[in-house]
Amino acid sequence: KNEVEQSPQNLTAQEGEFITINCSYSVGISALHWLQQHPGGGIVSLFMLSSGKKKHGRLIATINIQEKHSSLHITASHPRDSAVYICAVQRADSNYQLIWGAGTKLIIKP
Amino acid sequence: GAGVSQTPSNKVTEKGKYVELRCDPISGHTALYWYRQSLGQGPEFLIYFQGTGAADDSGLPNDRFFAVRPEGSVSTLKIQRTERGDSAVYLCASAPLWGAEAFFGQGTRLTVV
Numbered sequence: 662k663n664e665v666e667q668s669p670q671n672l673t674a675q676e677g678e679f680i681t682i683n684c685s686y687s688v689g690i691s692a693l694h695w696l697q698q699h700p701g702g703g704i705v706s707l708f709m710l711s712s713g714k715k716k717h718g719r720l721i722a723t724i725n726i727q728e729k730h731s732s733l734h735i736t737a738s739h740p741r742d743s744a745v746y747i748c749a750v751q752r753a754d755s756n757y758q759l760i761w762g763a764g765t766k767l768i769i770k771p
Numbered sequence: 772g773a774g775v776s777q778t779p780s781n782k783v784t785e786k787g788k789y790v791e792l793r794c795d796p797i798s799g800h801t802a803l804y805w806y807r808q809s810l811g812q813g814p815e816f817l818i819y820f821q822g823t824g825a826a827d828d829s830g831l832p833n834d835r836f837f838a839v840r841p842e843g844s845v846s847t848l849k850i851q852r853t854e855r856g857d858s859a860v861y862l863c864a865s866a867p868l869w870g871a872e873a874f875f876g877q878g879t880r881l882t883v884v
Binding site: 694704705709759761 | 814816862864873874875878
């Protein structure tokens with residue numbers, strides 16, 4: 662079983678829809694990252710969370726440490742949000758190695 | 772520059788050749804990471820620098836891979852005797868220190884033919 666599981670693997674939605682991507686992990690962590698990867702390989706760090714909730718524009722990330730679960734939400738989705746969204750956790754017993762989820766491929770249709 | 776810069780963005784090389792991949796981190800960031808992402812897979816940790824020293828190079832796949840960061844800023848990932856299996860996107864990230872948010876470069880797409 663992978664230590665970081667993301668769902669769904671693929672998601673197609675219409676412009677304007679509310680999007681939720683989920684991440685569950687099985688190890689003790691000190692932080693969790695949400696990253697965005699566009700075609701061509703570039704990765705952008707969206708959030709780093711260790712508790713609670715963060716919001717940047719239309720993006721919201723939450724984490725529940727007790728349940729070992731995090732969600733990334735996109736409100737009023739737009740075709741430019743189409744990308745792969747990756748969850749990665751920073752192990753509590755290591756201060757530099759990240760364990761990566763497989764990613765969620767999001768397509769927003771106009 | 773404002774972000775992490777990696778050069779070249781694309782590199783095609785022949786099997787057996789030597790390549791160098793460069794990462795310019797955000798100014799002042801002491802932590803620097805190299806990752807490798809093969810097609811269809813998530814990024815794989817290679818090496819982590821804290822300042823000039825490699826704090827952990829346990830992710831380097833074999834002794835053909837080597838990385839340096841002589842002045843604690845720019846880092847170079849060096850691959851000797853390249854093999855087709857080395858083809859991947861090599862990602863660099865930097866952070867003010869570990870525990871702070873890491874910023875990723877756009878990656879270098881290496882193709883070994």
